[in-house]
Amino acid sequence: MSPHDATPAGPGPGPAPVAAGAAPRFAAAVANPKVLRRELTLNERLFVGPFVKALWYTFTRMFRKDITRRYPEQKMEVKPTLHGVPVLVMKEDGAPRCVACGLCEFVCPPRAIDIQPGETDRPIEREPKTFVIDMLRCIECSYCEEVCPEEAIVMSTEYEVVGRRREDFVWDLKKLLKPAQELAARIAWVRKTYKRWDAAAEIAPPPGGVFRDPRWAGRERPVDSH
Amino acid sequence: MTALGAEVLPSTQDGLAAFRVGRDAWPQLAQAMKRDPQLAFELLVDVAGADFPRRRPRFEVVYHLWSLTFNRLVRVKVGVPEEDPQIASVVELWGSADWHERETFDLFGIRFAGHPDLRRILLPDGYPWHPLRKDFPVEGIDNSICYVREGGVLMTRELAVDRPAGADRTPVDLSRGDPAGFSDGAPTLPEEGAK
Amino acid sequence: MTTLTERIVTVADLPQPPGEGDLHSEPMELSMGPQHPATHGVLQCKLILDGEKIVRIDPVMGYLHRGKEKHAEHMTYQQFFTLTDRLDYLQPLANEVGWALTVEKLAGIEVPARAQAIRTIICEFMRLSAHLVWAGIGGVDTGAVSMFMYAFRDREALFDLLDELTGLRTNQEYLRIGGVGTDLPAELIVKMKAWIADFPAHIDQFELLLTGNRIFHQRMRGVGQISAAQAIDLGVTGPCLRATGVGVDLRRARPYLLYPQLEFDVPVGTRGDAYDRYLVRIEEMRQSTRILKQLLDQLPAGDWIAKDWKNVLPPKGRVYTSMEEMIHQFKTVTDWCPPKGEVYQATEAANGELGFYLLSAGESHPYRVKIRSPSFINLQALKPMAIGAWFGDIVAIIASLHFIMGECDR
Numbered sequence: 001m002s003p004h005d006a007t008p009a010g011p012g013p014g015p016a017p018v019a020a021g022a023a024p025r026f027a028a029a030v031a032n033p034k035v036l037r038r039e040l041t042l043n044e045r046l047f048v049g050p051f052v053k054a055l056w057y058t059f060t061r062m063f064r065k066d067i068t069r070r071y072p073e074q075k076m077e078v079k080p081t082l083h084g085v086p087v088l089v090m091k092e093d094g095a096p097r098c099v100a101c102g103l104c105e106f107v108c109p110p111r112a113i114d115i116q117p118g119e120t121d122r123p124i125e126r127e128p129k130t131f132v133i134d135m136l137r138c139i140e141c142s143y144c145e146e147v148c149p150e151e152a153i154v155m156s157t158e159y160e161v162v163g164r165r166r167e168d169f170v171w172d173l174k175k176l177l178k179p180a181q182e183l184a185a186r187i188a189w190v191r192k193t194y195k196r197w198d199a200a201a202e203i204a205p206p207p208g209g210v211f212r213d214p215r216w217a218g219r220e221r222p223v224d225s226h
Numbered sequence: 227m228t229a230l231g232a233e234v235l236p237s238t239q240d241g242l243a244a245f246r247v248g249r250d251a252w253p254q255l256a257q258a259m260k261r262d263p264q265l266a267f268e269l270l271v272d273v274a275g276a277d278f279p280r281r282r283p284r285f286e287v288v289y290h291l292w293s294l295t296f297n298r299l300v301r302v303k304v305g306v307p308e309e310d311p312q313i314a315s316v317v318e319l320w321g322s323a324d325w326h327e328r329e330t331f332d333l334f335g336i337r338f339a340g341h342p343d344l345r346r347i348l349l350p351d352g353y354p355w356h357p358l359r360k361d362f363p364v365e366g367i368d369n370s371i372c373y374v375r376e377g378g379v380l381m382t383r384e385l386a387v388d389r390p391a392g393a394d395r396t397p398v399d400l401s402r403g404d405p406a407g408f409s410d411g412a413p414t415l416p417e418e419g420a421k
Numbered sequence: 422m423t424t425l426t427e428r429i430v431t432v433a434d435l436p437q438p439p440g441e442g443d444l445h446s447e448p449m450e451l452s453m454g455p456q457h458p459a460t461h462g463v464l465q466c467k468l469i470l471d472g473e474k475i476v477r478i479d480p481v482m483g484y485l486h487r488g489k490e491k492h493a494e495h496m497t498y499q500q501f502f503t504l505t506d507r508l509d510y511l512q513p514l515a516n517e518v519g520w521a522l523t524v525e526k527l528a529g530i531e532v533p534a535r536a537q538a539i540r541t542i543i544c545e546f547m548r549l550s551a552h553l554v555w556a557g558i559g560g561v562d563t564g565a566v567s568m569f570m571y572a573f574r575d576r577e578a579l580f581d582l583l584d585e586l587t588g589l590r591t592n593q594e595y596l597r598i599g600g601v602g603t604d605l606p607a608e609l610i611v612k613m614k615a616w617i618a619d620f621p622a623h624i625d626q627f628e629l630l631l632t633g634n635r636i637f638h639q640r641m642r643g644v645g646q647i648s649a650a651q652a653i654d655l656g657v658t659g660p661c662l663r664a665t666g667v668g669v670d671l672r673r674a675r676p677y678l679l680y681p682q683l684e685f686d687v688p689v690g691t692r693g694d695a696y697d698r699y700l701v702r703i704e705e706m707r708q709s710t711r712i713l714k715q716l717l718d719q720l721p722a723g724d725w726i727a728k729d730w731k732n733v734l735p736p737k738g739r740v741y742t743s744m745e746e747m748i749h750q751f752k753t754v755t756d757w758c759p760p761k762g763e764v765y766q767a768t769e770a771a772n773g774e775l776g777f778y779l780l781s782a783g784e785s786h787p788y789r790v791k792i793r794s795p796s797f798i799n800l801q802a803l804k805p806m807a808i809g810a811w812f813g814d815i816v817a818i819i820a821s822l823h824f825i826m827g828e829c830d831r
Contacts, residue, residue, distance in 0.1 A: 026295055027296050028294040028295075029294065029667055029668040029674070030669075030670060032686075033668030033687045033689040034688045035688075035690075036688050036689065036690055036691075036697070036700040036701065036704055037690075037691050037700075040635065040638060041633070044635060044638075053629060054567075054634070057626065081584075081585060081586070082588050083589050101751075103754055103755070106754065107754050109496065110503075139503060139592065141503055142588065143499070143594070146602075146734065147734070150741075151737075151741065191738070193602075194736065195737060196724075196726055238762045238763045239762045240763070240765055242765060268654075269653055271656065272765070272778060272793040275791075277789075288778065294667075294669060297674055320656065321656070321801070322655050322656025322801060325798070325800075325801050329797075333490075346483075347482065348483040348486045348830060348831070349486065350483065357491055358491055362491075364492065364494070364495045
């Protein structure tokens with residue numbers, strides 16, 4: 001028994017130390033595990049050496065470059081991958097690109113989005129009468145952006161959402177609409193990323209459409225029933 | 227294992243060996259699985275409850291057992307009827323069953339006979355429902371009431387329910403998710419007999 | 422409908438200890454937590470002490486119970502990723518990988534090699550992230566406060582890398598069924614390689630601060646000891662099991678992703694005490710960097726999401742232009758139904774076996790999801806570890822067990 005075994009261990013009747021390799025042979029266990037055991041050296045038991053070493057290490061840190069940032073004076077570098085809060089893309093005429101299909105409303109896991117669709121005479125025929133995102137609910141997962149078939153909702157670089165009342169966090173069309181130029185970097189990123197494997201462009205949809213892919217025989221549902 | 231009354235279930239996507247056993251034969255089978263050196267299932271990985279409102283028996287307790295000696299994982303299913311939701315505890319054999327069984331009791335109301343300390347583990351003591359049963363709505367039942375202290379008197383008060391935008395979820399529908407035709411081929415009640 | 426009255430162990434339940442001569446001590450009841458900083462979240466421990474010695478311990482949990490398993494029955498498969506993130510919030514992506522593998526096994530989706538490699542990379546980064554927090558908090562709990570700063574410095578740099586990949590620092594929602602959300606860009610691989618080249622030196626610094634530190638040694642040595650047989654009986658997995666000398670690692674025992682092709686050692690301890698658990702975790706960090714180095718050096722080219730027309734959202738450009746793809750997009754989002762069946766899939770998370778038992782009725786949402794959370798099961802070992810130990814040791818025991826209450830309460 002080495003001297004430091006006499007240091008306060010639990011007073012209870014603990015199990016006897018298992019010798020290395022004494023564990024029963026299990027097929028589930030790896031054949032040659034790396035057995036770790038480390039006894040303290042004399043230097044470490046005397047404590048002074050490692051103590052001075054660790055203090056010296058801490059001391060040298062004082063002369064290193066800061067790794068922290070002086071937020072909020074110093075903002076973080078914004079990259080197009082950043083998920084800020086979702087916003088709506090505004091067309092040149094000031095109307096939203098959104099056609100109120102409701103796909104983002106469906107996919108939103110915390111159900112932060114609420115859309116009331118309305119009819120319009122313009123060529124898109126449908127537009128949101130109201131479009132509300134509750135930023136207190138939003139988890140910035142970007143699912144809405146990924147499913148949007150119109151490139152109408154994208155993640156902005158806005159990550160500081162503050163307010164005094166809960167109502168301040170319920171954003172309506174007026175607050176959500178942002179000109180497309182402001183969001184150009186993210187829109188470019190979306191186009192690049194969600195091209196998916198189509199980037200290679202060598203794959204075409206199966207002849208006869210994806211719903212008649214033979215791998216899915218027996219599992220297809222009629223498209224027009226939904 | 228089939229000698230002890232276990233019925234072999236068809237293989238599912240994960241390819242595990244799966245067995246179904248009656249409630250009465252289960253303690254004996256469990257004993258053999260733990261103690262028999264040919265089986266040697268040392269580690270109880272998981273105990274999961276499942277609720278099939280249109281099956282008889284209604285509940286199922288699914289055990290996943292792992293034999294470290296042979297590196298073999300199996301699934302054992304035991305049916306538990308609704309009228310008498312009780313099954314033998316296996317705490318004596320696997321210590322880890324303790325909290326697993328408390329959790330299953332908590333969330334499904336299945337009682338484990340012989341468990342030394344069967345009480346709720348995740349939900350507060352005295353909570354009246356077992357929420358993972360299919361007839362418990364996901365919104366909860368009692369969330370419109372809060373307890374407030376007014377002038378030193380504890381009162382209940384109705385709250386405006388904070389319903390998420392666009393969430394008009396259907397209430398409980400027991401016919402939903404009819405598990406007929408699950409790979410294990412358990413009999414299911416006909417449509418009219420839906421509880 | 423059963424109502425159970427709370428059964429609390431009180432002092433009156435205990436047999437009075439025999440007085441030793443004139444030194445008579447009475448048992449004392451002490452409630453530790455749920456807001457005690459050393460209980461790592463919201464665990465409450467009802468302790469009964471005889472002097473400084475722990476006689477009984479009753480962990481009370483559920484303060485963070487959010488009903489994930491119930492919610493899963495009402496969410497689509499893709500939406501449930503957002504909840505798995507919040508299980509073990511120190512390693513959100515590793516939880517996502519576990520769920521993705523489960524669903525893909527159910528639906529029989531083949532994931533391309535590059536996506537698998539990216540998943541393996543983020544799994545190992547998550548292991549590092551979880552172990553770094555563990556090292557930092559464990560240091561604080563045992564009195565080495567500066568350790569916290571060094572561990573979190575590295576974790577910060579690690580999160581910067583993941584931020585660049587996924588767009589979020591934590592709870593990334595990065596995985597998709599069939600692959601991952603975005604590709605791993607080449608310039609990020611360079612940055613990751615640079616981080617990994619630096620990191621082993623940082624582990625040496627941690628060891629300088631802790632391993633050879635006599636105070637730390639005395640706090641951890643012989644504390645919370647359990648035997649291999651006890652650990653297996655209690656279902657303990659992960660580093661806590663390996664610390665008892667059983668070299669069981671799911672990455673080797675039931676391999677998944679690219680682990681069979683990778684070279685790494687499985688570290689084991691010999692005694693199963695808190696110090697062994699510390700050594701195992703530190704060594705696992707070294708092995709993780711080794712795995713990451715292999716993966717980043719030979720990352721396979723190819724797709725990062727399966728070319729699977731029925732299971733994966735179609736390319737964006739086609740959605741904008743083609744009616745069929747548009748319908749496909751809507752169908753995949755709203756009505757993606759894997760076949761009927763059941764699957765149990767486990768992965769080696771930082772704390773042990775993270776398993777998902779999924780029962781599918783062929784609908785767009787799961788019929789039943791059971792999360793086998795390692796923290797919940799490992800926490801059972803607290804009882805045999807703590808009983809008979811000194812009161813001061815319970816902090817070291819909790820620190821060395823390292824459970825995450827978000828995963829524990831689900």
